[in-house]
Amino acid sequence: MNHGHPADFRALMAGFPTGVTIVTTTGTExxxxxxxxTSLCSVSMEPPVLLVCMRRGSPTLDAALxxxxxxxNLLHRRARSTAELFASGAPDRFDRVTWHAPAGTGxxxxxxxxxxxxDCAVTTDQVxxxxxxxxxxxxxxxxLAEEQHPLLYGLRRFATWPDTDDQLSYDFIS
Structure with a gap:
């Protein structure tokens, strides 16, 4: 049985376009x-639960836990530069964007x-x-914005939802 090569797995996932998010939290200080x-998934409607996956050793992961x-933060189509900034790990990334963290937010x-x-409260975590x-x-x-077009990522590039008036509407929550 062929379990696949890491390059094969990367190609598999590159062919699965998805929305782009930035997960944020605050440290103990x-x-x-x-x-x-891009690893975000709806798990349950009642109660409402989301699943995210973060790389082990990430300071963001450590702070969230x-x-x-x-x-x-679900990004809109004009936020590509912010997505790239937060993917870069630049230490001054929060100095280069507009943000706020009101009391009670995640x-x-x-x-x-x-x-x-x-905003989410951690209920479960597993390595x-x-x-x-x-x-x-x-x-x-x-x-936060009236912008309805999400930023997408797939095939190793960013894209946006196409503008069209003949959209069909479906609810795909499993």
Whole structure:
């Protein structure tokens, strides 16, 4: 049986386009942390639960686990530069974006890059290989922008939802 080569697995996942998010949280000293990721999944509607996966050793992961909360910032199509900034690991990334973290939020809200933010309380975390799977119960959803077009990533590039008037609407929540 062929278990696949890491390059084959990368190609497999590159062919699965998905939305782009930045997960944020704050450290024990109140310092902001955040990273770009595409591994976001809806787990349950009742109660509302999201699943995110973060690389082991990530300071954002460590802070989210210590604080037991995080925010998922869903990026809109004009936020590619912010996605790239937070993927770079630049230490000054929060100095280069507009954000705020009101009391009771899971982490900083990226005011100019996100169209919607879900604040989450960590309910479960489990190490799987080189990542940690985190389940977060959604405690609040905040709409930040009227922009309806999400930033997408697939085939190793960013894209946006096409503009069209003949859209069909489906609810695919399993």
């Amino acid at each position: 109140g310092d902001p942390w955040g990273m770009t990721l 210590a604080r037991r909360s995080f925010a998922v 982490g900083p809200h990226l005011l100019e890059a996100a169209h919607t933010v879900a 799987v290989g080189d990542h940690v799977v985190i389940m977060g119960r959604v405690t609040r959803v905040t709409r």
